[in-house]
Amino acid sequence: xxxxxxxxxxxxxxxxxxxxxxxxxxxxxxxxxxxxxxxxxxxxxxxxxxxxxxxxxxxxxxxxxxxxxxxxxxxxxxxxxxxxxxxxxxxxxxxxxxxxxxxxxxxxxxxxxxxxxxxxxxxxxxxxxxxxxxxxxxxxxxxxxxxxxxxxxxxxxxxxxxxxxxxxxxxxxxxxxxxxxxxxxxxxxxxxxxxxxxxxxxxxxxxxxxxxxxxxxxxxxxxxxxxxxxxxxxxxxxxxxxxxxxxxxxxxxxxxxxxxxxxxxxxxxxxxxxxxxxxxxxxxxxxxxxxxxxxxxxxxxxxxxxxxxxxxxxxxxxxxxxxxxxxxxxxxxxxxxxxxxxxxxxxxxxxxxxxxxxxxxxxxxxxxxxxxxxxxxxxxxxxxxxxxxxxxxxxxxxxxxxxxxxxxxxxxxxxxxxxxxxxxxxxxxxxxxxxxxxxxxxxxxxxxxxxxxxxxxxxxxxxxxxxxxxxxxxxxxxxxxxxxxxxxxxxxxxxxxxxxxxxxxxxxxxxxxxxxxxxx
Amino acid sequence: xxxxxxxxxxxxxxxxxxxxxxxxxxxxxxxxxxxxxxxxxxxxxxxxxxxxxxxxxxxxxxxxxxxxxxxxxxxxxxxxxxxxxxxxxxxxxxxxxxxxxxxxxxxxxxxxxxxx
Amino acid sequence: xxxxxxxxxxxxxxxxxxxxxxxxxxxxxxxxxxxxxxxxxxxxxxxxxxxxxxxxxxxxxxxxxxxxxxxxxxxxxxxxxxxxxxxxxxxxxxxxxxxxxxxxxxxxxxxxxx
Numbered sequence: 001x002x003x004x005x006x007x008x009x010x011x012x013x014x015x016x017x018x019x020x021x022x023x024x025x026x027x028x029x030x031x032x033x034x035x036x037x038x039x040x041x042x043x044x045x046x047x048x049x050x051x052x053x054x055x056x057x058x059x060x061x062x063x064x065x066x067x068x069x070x071x072x073x074x075x076x077x078x079x080x081x082x083x084x085x086x087x088x089x090x091x092x093x094x095x096x097x098x099x100x101x102x103x104x105x106x107x108x109x110x111x112x113x114x115x116x117x118x119x120x121x122x123x124x125x126x127x128x129x130x131x132x133x134x135x136x137x138x139x140x141x142x143x144x145x146x147x148x149x150x151x152x153x154x155x156x157x158x159x160x161x162x163x164x165x166x167x168x169x170x171x172x173x174x175x176x177x178x179x180x181x182x183x184x185x186x187x188x189x190x191x192x193x194x195x196x197x198x199x200x201x202x203x204x205x206x207x208x209x210x211x212x213x214x215x216x217x218x219x220x221x222x223x224x225x226x227x228x229x230x231x232x233x234x235x236x237x238x239x240x241x242x243x244x245x246x247x248x249x250x251x252x253x254x255x256x257x258x259x260x261x262x263x264x265x266x267x268x269x270x271x272x273x274x275x276x277x278x279x280x281x282x283x284x285x286x287x288x289x290x291x292x293x294x295x296x297x298x299x300x301x302x303x304x305x306x307x308x309x310x311x312x313x314x315x316x317x318x319x320x321x322x323x324x325x326x327x328x329x330x331x332x333x334x335x336x337x338x339x340x341x342x343x344x345x346x347x348x349x350x351x352x353x354x355x356x357x358x359x360x361x362x363x364x365x366x367x368x369x370x371x372x373x374x375x376x377x378x379x380x381x382x383x384x385x386x387x388x389x390x391x392x393x394x395x396x397x398x399x400x401x402x403x404x405x406x407x408x409x410x411x412x413x414x415x416x417x418x419x420x421x422x423x424x425x426x427x428x429x430x431x432x433x434x435x436x437x438x439x440x441x442x443x444x445x446x447x448x449x450x451x452x453x454x455x456x457x458x459x460x461x462x463x464x465x466x467x468x469x470x471x472x473x474x475x476x477x478x479x480x481x482x483x484x485x486x487x488x489x490x491x492x493x494x495x496x497x498x499x500x501x502x503x504x505x506x507x508x509x510x511x512x513x514x515x516x517x518x519x520x
Numbered sequence: 521x522x523x524x525x526x527x528x529x530x531x532x533x534x535x536x537x538x539x540x541x542x543x544x545x546x547x548x549x550x551x552x553x554x555x556x557x558x559x560x561x562x563x564x565x566x567x568x569x570x571x572x573x574x575x576x577x578x579x580x581x582x583x584x585x586x587x588x589x590x591x592x593x594x595x596x597x598x599x600x601x602x603x604x605x606x607x608x609x610x611x612x613x614x615x616x617x618x619x620x621x622x623x624x625x626x627x628x629x630x631x632x633x634x635x636x
Numbered sequence: 637x638x639x640x641x642x643x644x645x646x647x648x649x650x651x652x653x654x655x656x657x658x659x660x661x662x663x664x665x666x667x668x669x670x671x672x673x674x675x676x677x678x679x680x681x682x683x684x685x686x687x688x689x690x691x692x693x694x695x696x697x698x699x700x701x702x703x704x705x706x707x708x709x710x711x712x713x714x715x716x717x718x719x720x721x722x723x724x725x726x727x728x729x730x731x732x733x734x735x736x737x738x739x740x741x742x743x744x745x746x747x748x749x750x
């Protein structure tokens with residue numbers, strides 16, 4: 001492999017530095033030529049995927065990797081004479097690498113799709129800059145081991161994603177959606193900073209591993225935990241605090257909606273990191289676990305029910321994205337609620353929830369790309385105005401069928417594998433949860449069957465008579481995701497054993513996370 | 521290699537695919553027992569509209585807001601309650617967030633202390 | 637007891653900020669409420685580092701070496717800069733809304749409902 005030693009030594013920093021540098025160089029490069037800028041963006045993301053591949057393989061085989069900023073040796077957390085780490089540390093365990101892989105996949109597909117989706121827009125140099133900034137911030141959130149660093153990357157993610165939500169500035173609704181999303185994100189981030197202050201004031205530490213060793217779960221810690229759970233839950237899209245999320249998903253361009261899904265999942269990862277690792281040993285698992293389960297059930301029910309009422313295509317997919325976040329939180333919440341009982345179904349529920357993160361990113365991403373394709377060819381956002389598109393857009397219709405089957409959990413797609421894991425393990429905690437989950441899956445199929453009938457089936461409407469197929473980069477992006485969906489659907493055990501189980505074990509293995517940093 | 525083991529069951533997608541293909545072949549074979557021909561261009565091809573003239577094909581397309589009308593009428597109260605919840609006011613978004621935060625605060629503060 | 641006044645001020649400011657965000661109808665007032673919450677959290681961070689009879693953490697011509705904690709001051713600087721960027725962006729969204737809608741009343745900026 002090229003430059004493997006250098007990448008192994010400085011990999012975690014390169015993963016954030018490459019998109020950041022590419023983001024700030026993009027406005028200069030785009031003065032040359034449009035094609036050069038597109039190639040630059042794609043090359044930067046491909047280089048980052050290569051770095052992630054090497055770093056990830058190392059982490060999966062050899063355990064947690066540290067990167068200490070500013071030390072003489074990047075692995076040196078405790079120089080001589082120190083008992084706690086004082087520098088900012090990136091701590092990569094298997095779950096971080098898993099989430100980073102999902103982020104890189106989503107941002108590469110988004111950039112590839114937007115090459116032809118937004119070709120006639122101006123201001124594209126700022127668009128690609130913000131897209132690379134979003135990628136860097138999501139990777140930073142998923143790799144860091146320091147609480148204040150998490151807050152800084154969370155704010156970068158909010159600012160970059162809200163600026164991109166308002167990209168279509170000729171519509172007033174985009175500005176309204178961006179205002180509401182920015183307001184809620186800022187409010188949540190301020191509460192996150194408040195709780196970081198509370199934790200710092202008590203224990204004089206910002207590093208996650210040191211906080212985890214020192215935390216005592218007195219009343220102030222409980223307040224900090226409640227603020228963190230609420231703020232990260234809202235950013236991930238848990239109901240009933242979800243209301244800004246479908247606005248943002250519906251008004252952003254389709255290639256940005258797919259990255260907003262990645263942003264929600266990065267916030268979900270931060271929630272899991274706080275609950276399992278920082279508070280891991282000292283938590284009251286019953287109350288916090290059941291709070292997450294309650295948020296999950298409300299998200300599933302509200303998401304699916306509101307999706308039935310919508311007529312705007314992307315807003316409908318936004319509501320079903322909220323329902324899918326509910327499934328992830330259901331699996332992990334059940335795992336948290338039985339953490340101290342040692343039941344085996346807790347581990348299976350955790351694996352199901354984490355597997356569903358990967359599956360949901362692919363499924364909802366594919367549906368957003370299909371919605372973008374429909375908007376690109378017909379110019380219509382509402383489902384009331386389109387019809388009979390399957391005659392002219394055969395490939396898009398095929399991708400939509402695959403996405404619809406996957407998101408509602410029909411065999412043999414990947415959605416079924418992860419939902420089966422969640423249903424069977426959640427059933428053993430409380431059968432009602434599993435019944436609500438299955439019912440919501442069937443309703444999800446109903447929602448997307450409605451979309452398929454109104455947009456793709458039926459006679460060709462006279463105003464859409466000469467609609468053609470979408471250009472090649474968009475088709476290529478959709479085809480890549482479809483191939484992954486079919487592959488994961490046909491070989492679920494391969495993906496589960498090699499990628500998901502180490503990630504679930506890393507989340508449960510709090511002692512390894514603490515031991516990697518060392519000290520007292 | 522192909523079988524996923526959940527904690528309490530098995531799932532083998534390739535076995536499912538093979539079963540689905542076999543069932544499809546059986547269904548197709550039964551289909552070939554049916555009536556093979558029909559006279560094109562006569563009344564056998566037209567849509568039955570209770571004896572009246574069917575409207576033009578393009579006007580028959582059911583739009584998205586009208587699908588599932590019966591479902592929405594049947595459980596209308598649940599949907600009305602949800603619609604009233606989603607007002608679209610920016611201040612209501614903050615209200616829901618603070619309300620949920622308050623509920624989570626109360627539940628966590630009243631929970632047990634340190635796990636023994 | 638008097639040393640707790642900054643914490644009480646933080647609580648009052650957060651309460652006022654959340655009240656402004658929840659009950660005011662003008663979009664600019666909502667942004668002002670958000671700014672109040674940011675200011676309160678910055679004040680909270682600075683207050684955490686205080687030690688009794690301590691001076692500012694600057695080594696040049698320092699009266700004594702008993703200094704307040706410098707780490708919260710670094711955190712607060714970062715938070716202030718982030719707050720400036722956030723306020724600038726959210727106010728530009730309010731300007732865009734005014735240009736397209738003609739009003740900045742929350743009751744009328746409601747096209748994305750249900």
